Every structure is written in structure tokens, then in C-alpha cells.
Amino acid sequence: MNEISPTLGRRGLFKLSGGLVVAFSLFNPADVRAAPGAAQAAGAGPIPGGVPPDAGELFAWLAVHPDNTVTLFTGKVDVGTGAETALAQIAAEELYFPVDRLNVVMGTTSVTVNQGPSYGSRTIRYAGPQIRHAAAAGKAALFDLAAEHFKVDASALVVANGIISVNGAPSRSISYGKLVDGKKLTMEIGATGKSFDMVVAPQAKLKDPATYTIVGTSVKRKDIPAKITATYTYIQDLKVPGMLHGRVVRPYGVGATLLSVDETGLKDIPGFVQVVRRDNFLGVVAETEWGAIQASQMLGSVLDPQSPTSSQAKWSDWNGLPEQDKIWDTVRAAPGTDMEVSRNGDVDAVLKTAAKTFKATFQTPFQMHGSIGPSCAVVDVKDDRCIIYSGTQMPHEARHVTAKLLGIPADRVELIWYGAPGAYGRNGLDHAIADAAIMSQAVGRPVRVQWMRWDEHGWEPKGPAIVQDLEGAVDHQGNVIAWRHHMWLPTSMDTRLIAAALIGKPDIVGSAGVGTPAITYAYQFPNTDVADHAEGKVALLTAWLRSPAQFETTFAMEAFIDEMAAETGQDPIDFRLKHLSDPRAIAVLQAAAKLYGWEKRPVRGKRPAAGSGPVTGRGVAWVNRDDARVATIADVTVDPSSGQIKVTRVVVAHDCGLVINPDGLRNQIEGNIVQSISRTLHEEVTFDRAHVTSRDWYGYPILRFHEVPDSIDIVFVNNTPEYPSYGGGEPATCPTAAVISNAVFDAIGVRLRQTPFRPERVKATIA
Amino acid sequence: MAQQTTGKPITINVNGRDHVIDAPPDSMLLYALRDNLGLRGPKFGCGLSECGACTVILNGNATHSCIMPLAAAEGQKITTLEGLGTKETPNRLQEAFIEEQAAQCGYCIGGMIMTAQALLDRNPNPTRDDIKQALDGNLCRCGTHMRILRAVERVANSNPATGTGTKS
Numbered sequence: 011m012n013e014i015s016p017t018l019g020r021r022g023l024f025k026l027s028g029g030l031v032v033a034f035s036l037f038n039p040a041d042v043r044a045a046p047g048a049a050q051a052a053g054a055g056p057i058p059g060g061v062p063p064d065a066g067e068l069f070a071w072l073a074v075h076p077d078n079t080v081t082l083f084t085g086k087v088d089v090g091t092g093a094e095t096a097l098a099q100i101a102a103e104e105l106y107f108p109v110d111r112l113n114v115v116m117g118t119t120s121v122t123v124n125q126g127p128s129y130g131s132r133t134i135r136y137a138g139p140q141i142r143h144a145a146a147a148g149k150a151a152l153f154d155l156a157a158e159h160f161k162v163d164a165s166a167l168v169v170a171n172g173i174i175s176v177n178g179a180p181s182r183s184i185s186y187g188k189l190v191d192g193k194k195l196t197m198e199i200g201a202t203g204k205s206f207d208m209v210v211a212p213q214a215k216l217k218d219p220a221t222y223t224i225v226g227t228s229v230k231r232k233d234i235p236a237k238i239t240a241t242y243t244y245i246q247d248l249k250v251p252g253m254l255h256g257r258v259v260r261p262y263g264v265g266a267t268l269l270s271v272d273e274t275g276l277k278d279i280p281g282f283v284q285v286v287r288r289d290n291f292l293g294v295v296a297e298t299e300w301g302a303i304q305a306s307q308m309l310g311s312v313l314d315p316q317s318p319t320s321s322q323a324k325w326s327d328w329n330g331l332p333e334q335d336k337i338w339d340t341v342r343a344a345p346g347t348d349m350e351v352s353r354n355g356d357v358d359a360v361l362k363t364a365a366k367t368f369k370a371t372f373q374t375p376f377q378m379h380g381s382i383g384p385s386c387a388v389v390d391v392k393d394d395r396c397i398i399y400s401g402t403q404m405p406h407e408a409r410h411v412t413a414k415l416l417g418i419p420a421d422r423v424e425l426i427w428y429g430a431p432g433a434y435g436r437n438g439l440d441h442a443i444a445d446a447a448i449m450s451q452a453v454g455r456p457v458r459v460q461w462m463r464w465d466e467h468g469w470e471p472k473g474p475a476i477v478q479d480l481e482g483a484v485d486h487q488g489n490v491i492a493w494r495h496h497m498w499l500p501t502s503m504d505t506r507l508i509a510a511a512l513i514g515k516p517d518i519v520g521s522a523g524v525g526t527p528a529i530t531y532a533y534q535f536p537n538t539d540v541a542d543h544a545e546g547k548v549a550l551l552t553a554w555l556r557s558p559a560q561f562e563t564t565f566a567m568e569a570f571i572d573e574m575a576a577e578t579g580q581d582p583i584d585f586r587l588k589h590l591s592d593p594r595a596i597a598v599l600q601a602a603a604k605l606y607g608w609e610k611r612p613v614r615g616k617r618p619a620a621g622s623g624p625v626t627g628r629g630v631a632w633v634n635r636d637d638a639r640v641a642t643i644a645d646v647t648v649d650p651s652s653g654q655i656k657v658t659r660v661v662v663a664h665d666c667g668l669v670i671n672p673d674g675l676r677n678q679i680e681g682n683i684v685q686s687i688s689r690t691l692h693e694e695v696t697f698d699r700a701h702v703t704s705r706d707w708y709g710y711p712i713l714r715f716h717e718v719p720d721s722i723d724i725v726f727v728n729n730t731p732e733y734p735s736y737g738g739g740e741p742a743t744c745p746t747a748a749v750i751s752n753a754v755f756d757a758i759g760v761r762l763r764q765t766p767f768r769p770e771r772v773k774a775t776i777a
Numbered sequence: 778m779a780q781q782t783t784g785k786p787i788t789i790n791v792n793g794r795d796h797v798i799d800a801p802p803d804s805m806l807l808y809a810l811r812d813n814l815g816l817r818g819p820k821f822g823c824g825l826s827e828c829g830a831c832t833v834i835l836n837g838n839a840t841h842s843c844i845m846p847l848a849a850a851e852g853q854k855i856t857t858l859e860g861l862g863t864k865e866t867p868n869r870l871q872e873a874f875i876e877e878q879a880a881q882c883g884y885c886i887g888g889m890i891m892t893a894q895a896l897l898d899r900n901p902n903p904t905r906d907d908i909k910q911a912l913d914g915n916l917c918r919c920g921t922h923m924r925i926l927r928a929v930e931r932v933a934n935s936n937p938a939t940g941t942g943t944k945s
Contacts, residue, residue: 089882090880090881090882090883090919091881092881230875230878231878231880233880233883234874234875234878234880234883235864235867235875236864237880237883237886238867238871238874238875238880238883238886238890239858239859239861239862239863239864239867239871240816240817240818240857240858240859240887241817241863241864242817242883243817244817244820244884246820246821247811247817249815280801298800298808298812299808299811299812300800300801300804300805300808300812303824313825380918381884381918382820382822382828382830382882382884382885382916382917382918383820383821383822383830383882383884384821384822429882430882431882431884431918432881432882432884432918432919434918460821462824463822463823463824463825463827673878674878677878677881677921677924678881680920680921680923680924681881681919681920681921682920683920684920684921684922684923685918685919685920688920706823706825706827707823707825707827707828707916708827712916712918713920713922714913714914714916715908715909715910715912715913715915715922715926716909716910716913718909718922718923718926719923721923722923
């Protein structure tokens with residue numbers, strides 16, 4: 011049981027949390043805290059652990075323990091991507107240390123450096139070099155200690171597996187653990203800048219990548235055995251002493267006002283403690299989880315609420331959402347500013363005179379992150395200090411945000427990070443912290459809040475609905491001579507909190523942001539007009555969802571160019587290649603074609619004969635997402651009578667530069683492919699004028715086992731040290747909708763330009 | 778933790794041991810397993826029997842513990858992920874999941890393993906289609922499906938053919 015004994019204190023907490031046992035049974039995390047000695051639990055000034063360590067100190071990154079194990083501390087987190095293991099490999103490599111004796115502590119704000127949020131395929135790319143340099147500086151520091159120990163020059167030393175020896179005298183050797191002898195690594199290594207741009211230990215001498223033995227190998231993931239045997243501690247599994255269970259009761263309508271709360275019967279629920287009400291924020295707290303669920307249900311937290319006044323909590327009749335079936339008109343009409351992506355030549359002039367012109371509109375709906383585990387946090391607010399337990403992807407930011415929300419100094423807030431179910435962007439995890447903080451503040455005890463499924467589906471921030479218009483022209487030789495791509499992009503960067511809005515302070519933290527153009531044009535067209543209408547919030551609360559907006563922009567761009575290839579009778583890969591000069595883009599398209607066994611031919615695009623059985627087709631698309639290049643080819647089978655699409659075979663060529671852990675990256679790519687097939691075929695958030703109506707897995711279906719492809723084959727391109735490691739967490743999501751749309755056209759000759767491609771839409775398009 | 782309940786305590790048999798649970802009879806088995814017994818294998822995913830994250834094996838059948846009233850579980854033999862093997866000595870199926878690295882976030886995986894274990898107990902040599910059919914009610918959002926299938930197949934293919942299975 012994961013109960014934390016109060017007598018063990020916070021040190022015990024670390025001992026009992028999953029995966030950290032070795033590190034902290036031998037090492038007191040308080041030692042690496044940078045908090046001043048005068049810190050007190052109550053009153054003014056920083057609490058112990060209220061201030062993250064100084065990035066310029068070696069102990070902020072590494073600890074060496076007497077049993078010759080090492081702990082790597084990183085502000086990055088891993089919610090299923092394998093980043094923990096990959097970062098461990100990078101550190102172990104530079105330290106000349108066995109990766110299986112190197113443990114990783116992630117996210118906890120008192121013992122890790124803020125390296126920026128773990129999002130946007132940026133962990134390996136930005137935190138990788140920071141950790142590589144810190145570990146190289148650590149190895150040099152250990153060599154200095156050994157030189158002193160053996161009274162030799164450091165250049166006379168050699169190292170293998172964390173044991174340093176005098177060259178030529180193997181009997182004169184000492185382990186890192188013995189050398190450090192339990193001491194804190196107080197060496198100054200230097201650091202400048204912040205977050206992603208932080209430069210750590212700039213003077214450190216790095217290993218020659220040609221000699222790598224750990225980086226580039228498929229080290230098995232550190233977290234998986236515990237996850238397979240129920241010994242991993244997800245945030246949902248955490249129990250802290252004195253903890254109460256909270257549930258939120260959200261408004262019936264998104265912007266509704268709470269009129270009254272009838273508490274009749276709540277006191278009869280075993281374990282019921284109290285209702286927490288602040289303005290429009292409503293929650294319940296109980297001694298037991300079941301008690302909290304029962305109480306929240308009486309107040310209206312149910313799958314299908316009937317009306318604003320059908321439960322014991324009464325809400326005003328708010329109907330401020332736009333109509334769902336006109337959402338793209340709403341998006342077009344929303345205020346925003348125009349942002350130019352690419353403009354050259356004169357598109358309008360060419361369109362007037364060109365041999366062949368094209369025009370299409372692409373519409374994509376709100377989609378959700380859809381974590382299998384609803385958002386959860388435990389927060390303990392008392393004496394003007396706050397301890398947060400969370401699996402957020404942005405722990406250091408969440409610490410500051412929560413401090414602002416509660417009106418207490420950030421140095422009196424600590425976030426202790428635990429693993430979480432996959433979030434795939436900013437889902438409800440940060441919002442659950444705010445909910446738990448408000449409830450804990452009200453009851454003076456730690457409160458664990460877990461959202462119900464309908465809270466998650468109904469209230470997690472969504473990926474926005476997007477509309478895009480494309481126009482193009484082709485000359486007599488079949489070359490693209492004009493290209494226009496206009497995007498209407500609502501924000502994917504809204505960082506405001508649901509709870510803050512409910513307590514009447516919507517802007518106390520975060521901002522709405524705008525929909526910046528998530529697109530990279532690598533085609534060489536002589537006349538281009540690519541622009542974004544950058545908008546704020548439209549209809550529902552949104553935030554970043556895997557490959558924010560670039561999943562959608564790639565759909566439009568790569569499906570539209572396929573239309574041009576098809577209409578001019580050209581092979582779709584050749585057609586792309588002749589308009590490309592980016593060697594990495596060309597390389598992934600060629601590698602995918604080779605792995606697939608691509609035979610050149612024009613796109614077929616014939617309508618099936620009446621009564622035809624299932625028809626097969628193939629499609630291709632590629633993307634440059636944050637400097638990674640991905641080309642995907644897939645086969646589909648379309649049944650014209652049912653409208654069912656089945657993706658049967660997928661081939662991916664992936665270039666994110668140097669790969670740290672090949673199998674870990676494959677796992678991510680497979681995940682991107684399956685998830686993006688799901689988003690393409692099934693996923694659409696529905697809503698009425700009051701609230702989201704797709705509030706469970708029937709309302710918002712995702713891909714199931716019977717629909718998975720028969721195979722997903724992957725080839726890496728440019729996996730060499732000449733290329734830095736870019737990110738692999740997102741890019742392979744981007745091409746999929748276009749690939750499937752293009753393959754469906756190849757099979758049955760209809761263009762699907764609106765996701766999801768559900769059977770009824772496919773049938774309607776055929777008819 | 779103070780439990781204030783009505784009604785008499787209920788005894789359930791979990792992973793081979795009887796446990797007296799002090800919780801309302803109409804509360805769901807999932808919360809007894811997680812909150813009263815401190816087990817972590819079964820997860821809360823939906824509370825609606827839609828995702829399979831809470832799956833346990835009850836009298837040999839994969840069962841969604843999130844909608845099973847505690848009273849209905851009385852006297853039944855319940856196995857959770859903890860009952861299969863430990864981190865030091867995982868059972869064959871758990872070993873196969875580790876070999877195939879068949880997890881990303883892993884939140885659904887306990888339910889996947891329990892559903893697959895119930896299938897393998899019933900049919901030691903399932904085909905890929907059998908496995909897909911058995912797991913169709915278990916949702917995975919990370920997209921680990923290909924690996925999960927391979928992990929279950931790894932055990933199915935190493936089991937001696939029974940002649941009663943549907944392996945083709």
C-alpha cells in the first residue's frame with residue numbers, strides 16, 4: 011500500500027515513491043535543496059524545498075551514492091514517452107556509468123532545475139544537451155577527485171562503468187561511490203539562460219559520439235517493469251496522511267452562474283465532510299472516494315445531466331456556445347490578426363491565367379487529449395504554504411501558477427512530481443491542481459481530486475476546430491505555379507485555469523494566446539500566399555494537443571498537393587519530389603518509398619462500380635515538424651457499401667537526427683500513428699449551446715483493437731551524430747490524415763476534406 | 778483512514794486471501810480494491826464499464842470492477858494484477874509485456890494484462906483475431922496496440938497446442 015507514514019516525513023515519501031527507492035534510501039533530497047537555513051514551515055520566507063536548485067551547481071543535476079549508484083535530477087518529466095530512460099542514457103554515456111545503476115528523479119521542483127515544460131517534442135532536443143553537458147562536467151569533477159585521491163594527474167586516469175583507475179595500474183582503482191563518499195557534489199559547473207535555452211556547463215568536454223556505447227541502443231525502459239507489475243506510483247495511486255477525497259461539480263452550462271446548492275441528504279453519505287463553494291466553483295470533500303462520488307452525483311456530477319436545475323445544485327440557464335454544425339463559420343468570423351507565413355510572386359495573377367486551377371476547403375473539429383486516466387492531483391495548503399502532488403507536464407510552471415492562484419509566494423510552494431497517464435499535451439492535469447488547491451485551502455487538509463470521466467471529456471482543454479482554404483495552379487508541364495493556403499486558427503495556447511474562471515478571476519494566471527501558424531513550407535513554388543488568421547479562444551477552452559494545429563495544417567497541405575498530382579496524372583511521390591529541395595524531406599520520402607516497395611503510377615481515383623466490394627488504395631504524405639522530417643505511406647481498404655475505412659499497412663520514414671533509444675522511438679512512432687489514425691477516422695468533440703455532449707467513450711469513440719493496422723514498419727533516416735537529436739514525440743502524428751485521405755481517393759475516387767472520416771461521411775461523399 | 782459506513786462488513790477474496798471490507802455494499806469493488814486494500818493494478822478510467830482500465834479476473838472472467846457493487850463480489854475469487862506476479866518474479870504474460878516493451882504511459886496496461894490473462898486461461902493458443910476480439914473493450918490512448926498484441930502472442934505461441942484452442 012502506498013500509504014505514507016507521517017513519521018517518515020517527506021524523506022519517507024521519496025523512499026516509497028515508485029522507482030526512487032535506491033536513490034533516496036541512501037540520499038537525503040533535502041541535501042540538494044537550495045532553501046536558506048532559516049526556512050520555516052509557517053510564516054514568511056521560503057519553505058524548505060521552496061526554491062529549485064541553482065542550475066550552475068553540479069548537485070542540481072547529479073548525486074553519487076556510496077553504493078555506486080547515481081541519481082540524475084531533471085525538471086523534465088515522462089508521462090509515457092520513454093524520456094526518463096533516454097535522458098538516463100545521455101547522462102550515463104557522458105559519465106561512463108552503467109545506465110541500470112543510474113536513477114532519474116523528474117519534475118519535483120525542490121530538487122530539479124526548471125528546464126521548461128515537457129511538451130512539443132522538446133525534451134531530448136533541449137534537455138538532452140543540458141544533461142549531456144552536466145554529466146560531462148560531472149565526469150570531469152570525479153576525475154579531479156580521483157586525481158587527488160591517487161596523487162596523479164587526471165590525464166593518467168581511465169574509467170569504465172563508474173570505476174576510475176590509474177592507467178596501467180588496474181589495482182589502483184576506486185568507484186565513483188567511494189570517491190564521493192556520500193558528499194554533495196558542490197562543484198560549480200556554470201549555467202546561463204533559462205528553460206529550453208539554458209546552457210549548462212559550457213566548458214565541459216563531451217565524449218566523441220563515435221565512441222558512444224549507451225546512446226543509440228535500445229535500453230529497456232526503466233518504468234515499464236513497475237507499470238507491468240502494479241508497483242509504479244501514478245499520481246492517481248498516491249495517498250498522503252490525512253488526505254480527503256474531492257470531486258468537482260462543474261456548471262451545467264460552461265458559463266452558467268451557480269444559483270443555489272441544496273445540501274439535503276449530503277450529511278447522510280458515509281464519510282461526507284463538506285461542500286466547497288466559491289462563486290461558481292463547486293466541489294465536495296469526503297473521507298472516502300465513494301463518499302465524494304456520491305455527494306458530487308447528488309449535486310449534479312453525472313454523465314447525462316438533464317437540465318441546469320435538475321440536480322441539487324441549480325445553475326442559470328446559459329447557452330452561450332455557438333452551434334456545432336456552423337462551427338467553421340464561427341471560426342472564420344472570429345476576431346484575429348493576420349500573420350504571413352510565406353508570400354512571393356503574385357498568386358492572384360497566376361490563378362487567373364493558369365492552365366489548371368484548384369480550390370478546396372478543409373475543416374477539422376475540436377478534438378480531445380482523451381487520457382485513459384482522468385486528471386488527478388493532491389494538494390495540501392496550510393499555513394500559507396502549499397505542497398502539490400501532480401503528474402503535470404509543466405511542474406515548475408505549475409508551482410508558480412498555483413502560488414498566484416492562492417496568493418502566496420512561489421517560494422512557499424513545492425510540487426512533488428509523480429507519473430501520470432498519457433496527457434498528449436495540456437489536458438486537465440494542471441486544472442486538477444487548481445481544483446484540489448481550492449478545496450484544500452477550504453478544508454485545511456490535503457485533498458485528492460480526481461475528475462470523473464465526464465469531467466475529463468467535458469472540460470479538458472480541447473484542440474481547436476480549424477478551417478483552411480487552399481487554392482493552387484498548375485502549368486502545362488504539370489508544375490505547381492501558384493499556392494495559396496489560408497488558415498483560421500483559434501488558439502492552442504490558452505493557459506488560463508478553469509477553476510480561476512469559476513472563482514471569478516479568469517485572468518489571474520495564464521493568457522488566452524493566439525493560434526500561431528503551425529506549418530513549415532518546404533516546397534519551392536514560384537508564387538505563394540500562405541497566411542494565418544490568428545485567433546484567441548473560439549467556443550471551447552483549448553490548449554495544445556499533440557502536434558498542435560500542425561496535424562490539421564499538414565492534412566490540408568498534403569491532401570491538396572495530392573489533388574494536384576492526381577488531376578495531372580503524376581505519381582504523387584515524384585510530384586512532391588520535383589517541388590522539393592530540402593534534402594532531408596527528399597530523403598524521408600525516398601526511404602519510405604523504398605521500404606514500402608513503391609511502384610510509380612498516377613493516383614487511380616476511380617469511383618467504384620455499383621455494388622462493388624472493398625477497394626484498396628495507397629496514400630503518401632510528409633511533414634517537417636520542428637525540424638524533424640517524417641514521410642508516411644499507408645494502404646487502406648474502403649468498403650463503399652458501409653463507408654468503413656480500414657488502414658491495413660503503414661510505413662514510416664522518420665528523421666529526427668541522432669536517435670537515443672531506437673526501440674523507445676519506435677514505440678513513440680507507433681503510438682503517434684495509431685493515435686492519429688484514431689483522430690482521423692473517429693474523433694470529434696460534440697457540444698450543444700450549453701456544454702460538451704461527448705462526455706464518455708461512446709460519445710467520443712477512439713480506435714479499438716479490431717481496427718489497428720496489420721503492420722507499422724519504420725525506418726530511421728539521418729540517425730547519425732552529424733545531426734542533433736530533434737524530437738520524436740509528435741512529428742509522426744502530422745501526415746496521417748492526409749495519408750488516409752489520399753489513399754481513400756486512390757481507392758474510391760472521392761476526396762475527404764473534413765475529419766473524422768466516419769462511415770456515414772464516407773458514404774455521403776460517395777453519393 | 779476513517780471509514781464510516783452503514784451495513785455490515787463484506788468479505789472478499791482477493792489474490793488468494795480473504796479481506797474484510799468496511800465500505801457500503803452498493804459502493805463499487807474498484808474502490809474497495811484501491812482505497813481499502815491499497816492495490817494499484819485496477820485503475821479508475823471511466824466508472825462506466827467503457828474502457829477496461831479497472832479490469833480484474835473474477836471467477837475466471839475478465840470483469841470491470843468499476844461497476845461491480847461490492848456486495849456482488851462477496852465470496853467471489855478476485856485476481857488483480859498484483860496476483861499474477863511481482864516485479865522480481867513476473868508471470869509469463871507480464872514478462873512478455875516487458876520483453877515487448879508493451880507500454881507507453883501504462884495506465885491501461887493492467888486492464889490489458891488481466892483481460893489477456895483471462896483469455897489465455899480459457900484458450901492457451903488464441904489467434905491474433907481472438908486476441909483482438911478479447912481486447913476490443915480495452916482502450917489504449919497511447920497507441921501501444923501493436924506491442925500489446927505481440928506480447929500476448931508471445932505467450933500464446935509458446936504454449937503447447939491444446940487441440941481445443943482456435944489456433945489456425
